Amino acid sequence: MASLTPPEFRARFPILARRTYVNSCSQGALSMDVDAAMRRFLDSWNAEGSSWEAWVGEVERLRATFATLIGADADEVAVLPSASVGINAIASSMAFDGLRRRVVMGKFEFPTMAQVWLAQRPRGAEVTWVDAVNGMLPTESYARTVDERTLIVPATHVCFRNGHKTDIAALAALCRHHGAYLFLDDYQCTGTGPIDVRALGVDLMVTGTVKYLLGPSGVAFLYVRRELVERLVPTMTGWFGRVNPFAFSIDRLDWSPSARRFESGTPMIPNVYGAQAGIELLDAVGLKTIERTVAELTAGLIAWASNAGVTVATPTDPTRRGPLVVLRSVDAPALVSRLAARGIIASCRDDGVRISFHGYNTQEDLDSVTAALEAESRMLRRAKVNQEQEARS
Numbered sequence: 001m002a003s004l005t006p007p008e009f010r011a012r013f014p015i016l017a018r019r020t021y022v023n024s025c026s027q028g029a030l031s032m033d034v035d036a037a038m039r040r041f042l043d044s045w046n047a048e049g050s051s052w053e054a055w056v057g058e059v060e061r062l063r064a065t066f067a068t069l070i071g072a073d074a075d076e077v078a079v080l081p082s083a084s085v086g087i088n089a090i091a092s093s094m095a096f097d098g099l100r101r102r103v104v105m106g107k108f109e110f111p112t113m114a115q116v117w118l119a120q121r122p123r124g125a126e127v128t129w130v131d132a133v134n135g136m137l138p139t140e141s142y143a144r145t146v147d148e149r150t151l152i153v154p155a156t157h158v159c160f161r162n163g164h165k166t167d168i169a170a171l172a173a174l175c176r177h178h179g180a181y182l183f184l185d186d187y188q189c190t191g192t193g194p195i196d197v198r199a200l201g202v203d204l205m206v207t208g209t210v211k212y213l214l215g216p217s218g219v220a221f222l223y224v225r226r227e228l229v230e231r232l233v234p235t236m237t238g239w240f241g242r243v244n245p246f247a248f249s250i251d252r253l254d255w256s257p258s259a260r261r262f263e264s265g266t267p268m269i270p271n272v273y274g275a276q277a278g279i280e281l282l283d284a285v286g287l288k289t290i291e292r293t294v295a296e297l298t299a300g301l302i303a304w305a306s307n308a309g310v311t312v313a314t315p316t317d318p319t320r321r322g323p324l325v326v327l328r329s330v331d332a333p334a335l336v337s338r339l340a341a342r343g344i345i346a347s348c349r350d351d352g353v354r355i356s357f358h359g360y361n362t363q364e365d366l367d368s369v370t371a372a373l374e375a376e377s378r379m380l381r382r383a384k385v386n387q388e389q390e391a392r393s
């Protein structure tokens, strides 16, 4: 795809002409390109009937495209239907029978990450939590818990609840020092700026297409550092984890020497078409450009909130936040509905309204959001009110 300027990129998303869309942390906006790609699958199904060779070829194309995006090789990437499947495949390949049986997790994990590891307790896993302090999860907090008993540290890059961004490179170094694996959940970050898994030093990573990768649901990726691939043997498997799925063997369990060993069933072809188009679109505008736009807009919203005295749940340090800004509300679901009535699509978790920016958002979007928030200011928590409440309690 030819390169695109930011206005050309924005023009690929029809919804942006009708709505102020600041909900990419839930679902990326639909582009004409992803729409056309998914129709191309239907056309191919309609025209050829069962083009499995070509369709499986599309999975390989997507594997290679994603690998390039994150600075990995294609044989270090599994293409999966959800992040949960990838986390389960990794958990199923771990033994919890020696001294090293601890799973250390911060309180900012997405539920699926926590739940998969909690489900390993009957297999011997010991789950240990790292608490957040004032909405932050510094490496020092992990350093008090990670030791030679730690097997793995699953860590979300950006927290879906408050937008905190963990220092993954520092955490990976800490894990390496103690001989533990670092398993990055990059779902709330991939697609918002350049990423290099080798420079970050992570052992494993999951992410998916639903949010900033601009694709449909039903595609996720698992990266496994090359040196680890053949050391990990999942018990969650299926025919697509074999050396050659089309050998149709029922009496041999061979393992693909690549990260394909973490795959299991028939690939989700329509979604693969959409996912490919989403990543190509990101590539056309450039991840550095997206990163710049996101940084400017998040900084603008935080500056507005602090001027207005609105309580911000997201760290104000720009290095410790991602594309998501969370503002505290007295009734977050009601505020989301009121914003929707004003043409602004946002979301909420707990008492926070989530405003997330992507490369297709503009200063005009930010102005619309702040104007609507000013009009609904009764619904926002204010720092002063909080202090008064604290003084009274």
Ligand SMILES: Cc1ncc(COP(=O)(O)O)c(C=O)c1O
Residues within 6 Å of the ligand: 081, 082, 083, 084, 085, 110, 112, 156, 158, 160, 185, 186, 187, 188, 208, 220
């Ligand atoms: C941080 C994070 N991890 C994982 C997921 C979803 O994982 P799955 O693909 O298993 O639904 C989400 C979705 O909201 C998320 O925000």
